[in-house]
Amino acid sequence: MEFLARYVVLVVLAICLCVGYIIKHSISFIPNKYIPLILGVLGVVLNLWINSWEFTPEILLGGLASGLASTGTHELIRHLIPDQKTSNEMSVKAAE
Secondary structure (H helix, E strand, O other), X not given: OHHHHOOOOHHHHHHHHHHHHHHHHHOOOOOHHHHHHHHHHHHHHHHHHHOOOOOOXXXXXXXXXXXXXXXXXXXXXXXXXOOHHHHHHHHHXXXX
16 A cells, blocks of 8 residues: 555545546436546546656556545545435434
8 A cells, every 4th residue: 555655646636536526426427437437547647747748657657546546535535424414314213
């Protein structure tokens, strides 16, 4: 894990996290299974742009690692912060 942490670009991760959130919650015709693919490609393009369009294996790995890490970050946040709707439903069921 430490090996991949060297290659994660925080700017790329943050942008991919935001784009992934928008896709998941606003664009219903894109199935969830394609979101990691989209974010991986977007991460590579963003990392290429940041590095003046120079293509090296490190830039490819950094873009892929950052894009895919954004999906993991979304899942981590989703599990740490409970959904309001789910919390409200659970409290109603508990009250019954």
